[in-house]
Amino acid sequence: MKTVILQSHTENALTPWLRGCLSSVEAWAARVGADYCFLGDELFSHIPRWVQEKVSPQTVIATDLARLRLMQHALRDGYDRVVWLDADMLIFAPERFQLPDGTHAVGREAWVQQTHGSLKAYKKVHNAFLMTTTDDTFLPFYADAAERMLTRAQPPLVPQFIGPKLLTALHNMTELCVEERAGMLSPLALRAVLNGGGKAYEMTLEGHKVPPAAFNLSASYCGRASDGVCNTDADYAAVIEKLMAS
Incomplete structure (x- = not known):
C-alpha cells in the first residue's frame, strides 16, 4: 500500500526537542517503507483565506482543517494511505508502532489533570495522529463538517473547536477506529516521566488498551504553567531522552 507520512510546522519556530520529534517520525517512516513529507506554512494553502482570518489568533484551528485538506490532496495525488502526525509527536518505540488495519484511525487521549484536588484521567481521542485511505468515508465527512462549522461559528473559538472536541463527539456517537499506540501526555504526565514515573503517568498508560x-x-x-507544573524546553528534551531509552 503506497503510504505517505505528513507533518508540518513553522520552520523558524522549531526548537531542538521538536526537531528530535520530527526525526523520530521520519526514521519510523523509512522503517515502514512510507514516503515522508514535511511542510512549513505552505500547509495553509490548502484552506480558504477566510478560515485563517476568522480564527486568528487561534492558528491551531486553521491547522486542524488544513491537515484534513492536505490528506485529501495526498490521496488525489495517488497515495493509498495517508498519515498525519503533529510535529510534537514522538515515536519512542518504532518497532511497536505499526499502522492499523482499516480505512481510518485517530489517536487515543488519556488526559490526566487535577480535578477538585485529585488526579483524574479524561479518556478521549485526538487528531495529533490521523490515518486515512482511499476507501475511507470518514475523513471527507469530517473535513466538510469542520469547514461548515467554521462558516457558522462566531469568534472567539476554543482551540480544540474542530480538533479533539469535534472528534471526541463524533467518536462517542459513531465509535471511530482508535490507534491506542498513539497517545498523548498532559503536563502532569510529562512531569511524571521526567521524574522517573508517578501516578499521572500510570493513569495515562491505564487509559490505553x-x-x-x-x-x-x-x-x-x-x-x-498548568496544574502546578511548568515544563521547560530542557524538560521536554529530557523526557524525549528518557522515553527513547525506555
Whole structure:
C-alpha cells in the first residue's frame, strides 16, 4: 500500500526537542517503507483565506482543517494511505508502532489533570495522529463538517473547536477506529516521566488498551504553567531522552 507520512510546522519556530520529534517520525517512516513529507506554512494553502482570518489568533484551528485538506490532496495525488502526525509527536518505540488495519484511525487521549484536588484521567481521542485511505468515508465527512462549522461559528473559538472536541463527539456517537499506540501526555504526565514515573503517568498508560509506542508531547504547554507544573524546553528534551531509552 503506497503510504505517505505528513507533518508540518513553522520552520523558524522549531526548537531542538521538536526537531528530535520530527526525526523520530521520519526514521519510523523509512522503517515502514512510507514516503515522508514535511511542510512549513505552505500547509495553509490548502484552506480558504477566510478560515485563517476568522480564527486568528487561534492558528491551531486553521491547522486542524488544513491537515484534513492536505490528506485529501495526498490521496488525489495517488497515495493509498495517508498519515498525519503533529510535529510534537514522538515515536519512542518504532518497532511497536505499526499502522492499523482499516480505512481510518485517530489517536487515543488519556488526559490526566487535577480535578477538585485529585488526579483524574479524561479518556478521549485526538487528531495529533490521523490515518486515512482511499476507501475511507470518514475523513471527507469530517473535513466538510469542520469547514461548515467554521462558516457558522462566531469568534472567539476554543482551540480544540474542530480538533479533539469535534472528534471526541463524533467518536462517542459513531465509535471511530482508535490507534491506542498513539497517545498523548498532559503536563502532569510529562512531569511524571521526567521524574522517573508517578501516578499521572500510570493513569495515562491505564487509559490505553495496549501500551503506547508514541506520544504527543503537548508543545502548546511548553513554558506555560498548568496544574502546578511548568515544563521547560530542557524538560521536554529530557523526557524525549528518557522515553527513547525506555
